[in-house]
Amino acid sequence: MSTENEGAAIPPEAGPRPAPPAPHPDPAVPPAPDFKPAVGAAPAAPDAPIGPPGEPAAGANLPATPTVAPPPATPPAVADASGADRPLPDPAWWPEDAGKTQDGAPGGPGAPGAPWGDTPALPSDPPSRKRSGGLVAALLAAVLVAGGIGGGIGYWAADRQDSGDSTTISALGNPKADSRAPGSVSDIAGKALPSVVTIEAESSNGEGGTGTGFVYDKQGHILTNNHVVASAADNGKLTATFSNGKRYTAEVVGRAQGYDVAVIKLKNASGAKLTPLPLGDSDKVVVGDATVAIGAPFGLSGTVTTGIVSAKNRPVASSDGGGGNASYMSALQTDASINPGNSGGPLLNADGGVIGINSAIQSAGNGSGLGGETQQSGSIGLGFAIPINQARNVAQQLIKTGEPVYPVIEATVNMKDTGNGATIAGNGAGGSQAVVPGGPAAKAGLKAGDVIVKLNDTVIDSGPTLISEIWTHKPGDKVTITYKRDGKQSTTHVTLGQRKGDS
Numbered sequence: 001m002s003t004e005n006e007g008a009a010i011p012p013e014a015g016p017r018p019a020p021p022a023p024h025p026d027p028a029v030p031p032a033p034d035f036k037p038a039v040g041a042a043p044a045a046p047d048a049p050i051g052p053p054g055e056p057a058a059g060a061n062l063p064a065t066p067t068v069a070p071p072p073a074t075p076p077a078v079a080d081a082s083g084a085d086r087p088l089p090d091p092a093w094w095p096e097d098a099g100k101t102q103d104g105a106p107g108g109p110g111a112p113g114a115p116w117g118d119t120p121a122l123p124s125d126p127p128s129r130k131r132s133g134g135l136v137a138a139l140l141a142a143v144l145v146a147g148g149i150g151g152g153i154g155y156w157a158a159d160r161q162d163s164g165d166s167t168t169i170s171a172l173g174n175p176k177a178d179s180r181a182p183g184s185v186s187d188i189a190g191k192a193l194p195s196v197v198t199i200e201a202e203s204s205n206g207e208g209g210t211g212t213g214f215v216y217d218k219q220g221h222i223l224t225n226n227h228v229v230a231s232a233a234d235n236g237k238l239t240a241t242f243s244n245g246k247r248y249t250a251e252v253v254g255r256a257q258g259y260d261v262a263v264i265k266l267k268n269a270s271g272a273k274l275t276p277l278p279l280g281d282s283d284k285v286v287v288g289d290a291t292v293a294i295g296a297p298f299g300l301s302g303t304v305t306t307g308i309v310s311a312k313n314r315p316v317a318s319s320d321g322g323g324g325n326a327s328y329m330s331a332l333q334t335d336a337s338i339n340p341g342n343s344g345g346p347l348l349n350a351d352g353g354v355i356g357i358n359s360a361i362q363s364a365g366n367g368s369g370l371g372g373e374t375q376q377s378g379s380i381g382l383g384f385a386i387p388i389n390q391a392r393n394v395a396q397q398l399i400k401t402g403e404p405v406y407p408v409i410e411a412t413v414n415m416k417d418t419g420n421g422a423t424i425a426g427n428g429a430g431g432s433q434a435v436v437p438g439g440p441a442a443k444a445g446l447k448a449g450d451v452i453v454k455l456n457d458t459v460i461d462s463g464p465t466l467i468s469e470i471w472t473h474k475p476g477d478k479v480t481i482t483y484k485r486d487g488k489q490s491t492t493h494v495t496l497g498q499r500k501g502d503s
Helices: 127-158 175-179 185-195 226-232 388-401 463-470
Strands: 077-079 085-087 160-163 166-169 196-202 208-215 221-224 237-241 247-256 261-266 290-295 303-318 327-334 346-348 354-363 367-370 383-387 405-408 451-455 478-485 488-495 497-500
Touching: 185 196, 185 208, 185 290, 185 303, 185 346, 196 221, 196 226, 208 226, 208 290, 221 388, 226 237, 226 247, 226 261, 237 261, 247 388, 261 388, 290 354, 303 354, 303 383, 303 463, 327 354, 327 463, 354 388, 383 388, 451 463
Parallel strands: none
Antiparallel strands: 077 085, 160 166, 196 208, 196 237, 208 221, 221 261, 237 247, 247 261, 290 303, 290 346, 303 327, 327 383, 346 354, 354 367, 354 383, 405 497, 451 478, 478 488
């Protein structure tokens, strides 16, 4: 309360007060309001005098030199809920808002503007009366405030351990998090990490980088991206390091540049704990499914990130920046953080099954690029993975023959036109015919200039999209192609042919 308020209490340390003015002509002074505190003893009856014991009643003649009763050595006590007496708080910490109504507005009983609980002051009130009234009001306000915050303090003190001046608070554990329940990210990561390896590839001239791979079978085959191991394919060095720190030399079994898939094998797998990761079904993935990505971004082995499948059948054409031919995929898109070094690592579903091989990222300002060692841009939440159903078919072919097999329609399409479909070019490579005579496209009646706008139910908007979609199939599969010729739309059926090896 402000010391300028006429009803404010006089500090206990004040010295003797000057002689009071002459008594008020009317000795009848209104009694103090009848307060009803939430806790503590009830105040005295309305007609009881206010002030320290022994103070004259209102209107009585005061001695020429009044004295101020010293404050009690021990604060007065009030009864708590149990009936036991406890000391009131030291007035030194009375809250500054004690002079407010219960709704926070100034005023209360008495004259307008007087603090809540203050005794109405008259000009002739003896100073001792004003001091007593302020003291009672302040004590009462302190009791009410203490009652208001008692619930919060009680909750905090229930888990409080006192040791001298030190206070500690115990945090409650989360039973669900502590259990590491099956299907949780920690459970998936714990099972998968021992089967994920960090691959270091070095060319014969000492250049190379870091990527990721995972155990494909118990014979020591590791599945990864082609661009991760390409630099070591010709007389280079290749190593695979497991999460337990054991390192093994490896060799390339087969590479498919167009698919960006490669298989390597440990040269001496004795002592290696080979636990193949279970493979999921990428055809059954739906947008919104949870994903877990594991890899070695920027060389940080065993990094686990999470996200969702944010899109399916995303046509992606990517390059490793080394001047080689582009890779095409009808990718799974995820917002799980994928960075350089994640390439070749597994993209897992909520059951811990592999649904894709992390291969490329969209980077701000740099276009799309492979998520391997040669790109140094970071994740912006657009990562792309080769669907595992396609990668598994390629891996089996590489293990069996050492070279990839691609399904084809044997027609050359423009790769730079986008938005309106895939247009069959006027000429093929080296001036050859764009539609190979006797090939699948020719047998289906397709001609140069035809614009392919759909393959089965997938809309085709460009040449890369057409290739990405064709490569999700196998040679011998029959597909339905919708195309436009001279403004007229038609449909035909094509049995896919095959091409062996990269050219």
